[in-house]
Amino acid sequence: MEEHKMLDYIKEVLNNMPKGWVGLTTHRLDIYNEELAKTQFLDQFQNLYNNNIADTSALSELPTAYDYIRLGHPLSCILEWAIANLNTLNPEGVISFSSKTAPILAVLRKNLLEDKNTQILYNGALPDFFDAEILKRVYGYHFDLKKADSLSEISKFNGSTIFISHQEDFSTVDLTLPKANEVDFFITMYADLGSVLVVNGPQNDHYISEIQHVRRRETIAMTPINCLTALESLVSQSSFKPQKNNSDSQQEETNQKLVLDSIKDITGTTTTPLVASSGLSMQYAIMMGLIHDALENYPGKAIKFIVPPNCYGGTNDQARRVAACIDNVEVVDLPVDGDNDMVQSLDSILDKISNEDAIPYIIAEIPTNPRVEVPDLQKLKSVLSAGRKTAKGEVAIDPVFILDQTFCPNVHFLGEGEILSTVRAISYASGSKFPSGGKCTAGYGVANKKAEGLMDKINMHLRLCDNEATGHQIGILAKQLPSMNQRIQDAYINTREFVTYIKETLPEAKINFVSAELAQQGFTPSVFSLDLPTKGTTYEEREAYKRALNLKLINLMITEIPQESKYCVSYGQLHGCYWTIPATSTQGTTKEGDKDYIARVALSPDMDVERHKKVFLDFVENI
Structure with a gap:
């Protein structure tokens, strides 16, 4: 009953x-x-x-x-x-x-x-x-x-x-x-x-x-x-056994080809991309594929994954979870934001790892999250290309740069003649963001020519974990990817307009966003972080005031514009504006000292920017 x-x-x-x-x-x-x-x-x-x-x-x-x-x-x-x-x-x-x-x-x-x-x-x-x-x-x-x-x-x-x-x-x-x-x-x-x-x-x-x-x-x-x-x-209470016909199979093949061609076009690469059930599924296959390659080609050597301690929590957590299971794998912190320069940090870390004759794999976001910083790319290339020696004077193993490109998937890092074309590099993007516009999670990964030989192992582990994108996910990407670059551009225009307005309305706030010069180079993210002005005589008082003010702003936005402003870590959606505090969301598993108690804002190509500006002005007038 x-x-x-x-x-x-x-x-x-x-x-x-x-x-x-x-x-x-x-x-x-x-x-x-x-x-x-x-x-x-x-x-x-x-x-x-x-x-x-x-x-x-x-x-x-x-x-x-x-x-x-x-x-x-x-x-x-x-x-x-x-x-x-x-x-x-x-x-x-x-x-x-x-x-x-x-x-x-x-x-x-x-x-x-x-x-x-x-x-x-x-x-x-x-x-x-x-x-x-x-x-x-x-x-x-x-x-x-x-x-x-x-x-x-x-x-x-x-x-x-x-x-x-x-x-x-x-x-x-x-x-x-x-x-x-x-x-x-x-x-x-x-x-x-x-x-x-x-x-x-x-x-x-x-x-x-x-x-x-x-x-x-x-x-x-x-x-x-x-x-x-x-x-x-x-x-x-019946069987779900799918009934596929020739037409369905042909459509799946068409979708698969369209998605792979779109990814090549978007990334400016020629190697065959891989499509996974999510960005983290893709990252996991990359990590395990590289470990597998290292075990075969460099047996007995220590494997070092170099990861920013304050990067996206899923990346940070997954890397440490992998290291916890495999004896010769270790995570090395890469300070990248604020007073730390990614290139300088990476240079000294690679020197140390080379001296130890270990294998360096770097996972990094460009722009960084949540401070939206882009390193000096020429210097980054030089550091990654530098010939290093072990303590015994032998040639050190060159690094593999694994780039989380979720914030700017339209930038050509890996294609022939591009900034990372001469070093071993792999990039990947989370599908729940711009690739699908929030309609599915399927992510993808690509390699440049230098790293092409690693993709077979990565694909092997993607299949082993049964983490390939489903046919339905591929179908969504087939519809969404062709418009992705235009959506990125439109969302950036909205974000630049809102950022400019905040600077004019509340000049004492600190905004982390790309410069106009970086935007001209193709870095057009639609996310920025906001460090609101604070009050207090001690650090604790100032921090408490700022954190309360963050929440006051977010609550005002989602209350006044509930049809568009949402409290979530989302990014790259088709509609609306998304607000979060990284320290309590994307950095959930990050060490407390590395967390960012600031507001992170992500805008879409389709939203009422004027309405958001008006509500922000109301907020400023009531601080």
């Missing part, structure tokens, strides 16, 4: 859900409490269910669910909630993935750090891209892999047991079956949709946050369109 009630309710929800639940990477950004992001949506959804309320207006008022679809979104939350209810489980212990490999890696990572054994049992066949030897040799994971057609073949094991199965419908996981209690993690793979992991037993609850964090940092949740397919299958 209760099961039918729930399925009927979900059917109503699917009929009435807001369009943004499927078509955007985030929804209701004006209702977002980061501390409650993992619970608030489902708590309020449960209340609607209890009261049998499923109209569009009520669903539209639900707060933001998780973040950017990587960690989760409305439909993934509802899918997990439904599967949990069918199995009498806590929804937190049901975790969906776009990837079929990632849930396995999440458990293996946790057990590696706990020095705990893992056995992986599977029925049917494992995906072609699952390579046990590479997972052991490169990732350092330890596990036994065994084929088992049913739970009856499971024997007691000193460690964690993962049971992998394949299904074509979203039926229940029968946890009452004999020997089901011997399984710690059930992973069900669903053809083109992804996978669902079920944490079995309270003794494994401490895995939940770690598994969710893998989903947040190295992959994404099952995509909205695939969750919709899954929920429709669940409601109808």
